[in-house]
């Protein structure tokens with residue numbers, strides 16, 4: 001449903017709250033693909049309730065000729081590769097998904113012997129994939145600087161190719177921890193692969209069904225770091241969230257130590273509380289691009305000058321996240337200035353203060369969740385709040401659990 005708006009009343013303190021985070025959609029979507037390649041007999045527990053994961057599960061379980069992934073990037077990229085080793089499918093998605101490039105992946109699949117036919121615009125979904133009949137090469141080169149999802153997608157199907165595959169990553173490699181995550185989940189499904197420098201080697205192997213438990217989502221955790229950072233006082237426990245994680249977004253805990261949030265890992269999970277913050281920071285988001293919006297809003301609102309690098313991939317995500325941030329930060333006088341691949345958050349000269357601030361969300365769950373924590377400082381309206389369903393459907397309920405008063409406008 002579009003054209004909804006939620007109103008969140010201002011609430012500056014959060015009394016002791018325990019939050020059960022959604023499971024990681026990134027891990028869940030890998031586990032689902034690998035389970036399908038292993039014959040569908042695994043037991044995956046704590047499967048994410050994220051729409052991206054529900055979509056993956058539903059499509060893998062259906063034999064319809066057209067798979068509509070909606071707005072799920074991983075689902076699009078992973079299923080495109082999966083179709084190349086299983087059966088002919090047309091992959092499509094939302095209007096925005098049809099603007100998110102896929103050529104780097106589909107070119108590699110074509111090199112391997114798959115049939116690729118673009119049904120609208122060259123290099124973009126919708127795309128029809130016909131399976132590899134005969135493997136044409138056992139070595140490919142793929143660019144690492146656009147999206148790691150292309151690489152993860154190829155890695156997961158590589159063990160099912162008769163000759164296995166050697167993948168050479170060219171150029172600068174972004175989102176590296178997601179590639180390591182793919183290796184870790186593949187290992188759980190019995191696949192041994194090796195990654196050294198720019199080369200990933202995946203020998204031909206048999207996928208093994210397994211018992212697999214999906215970790216809570218560190219990307220979702222980041223919004224609770226925002227609530228704590230922007231509040232006057234807060235005690236938040238993120239249940240079962242572990243220090244030792246296969247998710248690169250675990251990095252947020254270290255960044256937040258500079259932005260005013262202390263993390264204590266206990267047997268219950270991660271306990272967040274307030275601490276001192278710095279007035280100027282410089283962070284690289286190459287390894288954790290999904291954390292950029294969270295950090296940008298925190299710095300803009302807390303008066304912290306933040307130099308951000310590694311944001312290049314933000315332009316091809318759910319929306320152009322650079323532009324979306326620039327538009328929305330301006331609503332409280334802050335700026336995201338760009339110069340030579342470095343972006344600087346220039347906070348407003350005055351404290352965040354208004355009768356109400358209304359934020360657009362650009363079909364992007366992370367815009368809604370990154371800006372909602374400003375309700376610790378001012379009343380906030382969030383347009384199209386259902387965007388959160390992509391990764392964190394219970395986000396608004398969890399805010400209510402933390403004591404926020406939310407109503408429909």
Ligand SMILES: O=C(O)C1=C[C@@H](OP(=O)(O)O)[C@@H](O)[C@H](O)C1
Nearest residue numbers: 026074147148149175178290313
């Ligand atoms: O592999 C994954 O699960 C993901 C990889 C990242 O994308 P890019 O590799 O395109 O940066 C990330 O932004 C996305 O949310 C999830």
Ligand SMILES: C=C(OP(=O)(O)O)C(=O)O
Nearest residue numbers: 071072073074290317318
């Ligand atoms: C970029 C994201 O997802 P995807 O690329 O899988 O749509 C995200 O969740 O922030």
